Amino acid sequence: MRKSLCALPLLLSMGLVGCSNGEEDGVTLDVWAIGWEAEQLVNEGYIQQFEQQHPNVKVNLQAIPWGNIYDNLLTAVASGSGPDVVQIGTSYMADFASTGSFLSLDEYVEDYPNLNPDHFFDGAVDSSIYNGELVAVPWYVETRVLFYRTDLLADVGFPEGPDTWEELYEASKALYDRGDGLYAMTLPENDDTLPYIFAWQNGVEFETADKGVDFSDPAFVEAVTYYTRFFKEDLAPLGLGLDPMQSFVDGIQPMFFEPPFRYQQLIDNYPEFEEWDTKLMPSKENNTSVIGGSNMAIFEWTEHPDEAVAFLSYLSDRQTQIDYFKDVRVLPPRVDAWEDPALQEDERLYTYYEQLQQSRAQPQVLNWNRINDEWKRSEQRITRADYTIEEEINDFRSRIEPMIVTDNGEEEN
Secondary structure (H helix, E strand, C coil): CCCCCCHHHCCEEEEECCEEEEEEECCEEEEEEHHHHHHHHHCCCEEEEEHHCCEEEEEEEEECHHHHHHHHHHHHHCCCCCEEEEEEEHHHHHHHHHCCCCCCHHHHCCCCCCHHHHHECHHHHCCCCCCCEEEEEEEEECEEEEEEEHHHHHHCCCCCCCCCCHHEEEEEEEECCCCCCCCCCEEECCCHHHCCCCCCHCCCCCCCCCCCCCCCCCCHHHHHHHHHHHHHHHCCCCCCCCCCCHHHHHHCCEEEECCCHHHHHHHHCCCCCCHHHEECCCCCCCEEEEEEEEEEECCCCCCCCCCCCHHHHHHHCCCHHHHHEEEEEHHHEEHHHCCCHHHHHCCCHHHHHHHHEEECCCCCCCCCCHHHHHHHHHHHHHHHHHCHHCCCCCCCHHHHHHEECCCCCCCCC
């Protein structure tokens, strides 16, 4: 088969070359996927297996760095050209689904049951539906759980780790009181996830019926107050530059909230270290966490929708997702994949399954990434510049007001 022109580099100057070529002896599907995980689709033989199952289809996969994918998508949507299939992070689904650029998958579910939303965690499904239409399928998921040092937490009276907000604070105070240079936990200084998790746990609902967002709930102030007190009381240090993994193993910061790649790092880099465990997020009104990861979508301009849907169906197949976990160690969004022994052999990993059942997608609203950036700015001002929480939240709300867009595409007044 002659080489597809899509094999040319994607980035040419400030633009992109994207195409969807039909070959005389078959169809070429162009796929944009992201990062190291995307490369493993080739390296571990998944693309080859799909091509064997579909001899008339050639998959041309381009691995795009995470730092480039958003701009690449902007260019593709603006030009109305690009690949057939694209991997997209869950936090910016709304920005691109709102343009109408993704193929609706609803009509394909009956013929391709792997796409049925019933197979997936509810939070993952929330990120794949926009305005009531299924426009993507979950590809892999992640969430936050609590990692804790079993020995050190036992020393301060919490051998099973803290279960509630109150216990988390009490345990943190006791860990801090161990002596100079010792702290309770690692918290990122401008995290774009944990403040929302604590807000959800305190009963805050950000999204409004018209797809805007509202940060006026007093419970949001209360959640931010709780979260930032760990910084203000030096329970989670600021600006020390401590490596979170090494300081956890050394007992300097015996707790953190982390996605599954930290689990794998501990297993791989500290195989003899066993004094740790994971547990569900500490609760207030609930113990909700966030569900992240990425989805797979099809651009509506594809000339090969049936082949593209078949590719998504293959990626969503239970056995494919189990095998991909074994090879790449990212978590499958299919609930029934977690019945496989490989996902149950370590209870510390299986905590993620339990938490995924109580996890939510970030608000599926337009400009969420821009809103997130403004919140990180506010968080820095609260933790480092001693701005009052109420005043800073009011300032934050005024800054993001021009970014809030209603369902009909109009800015809020």
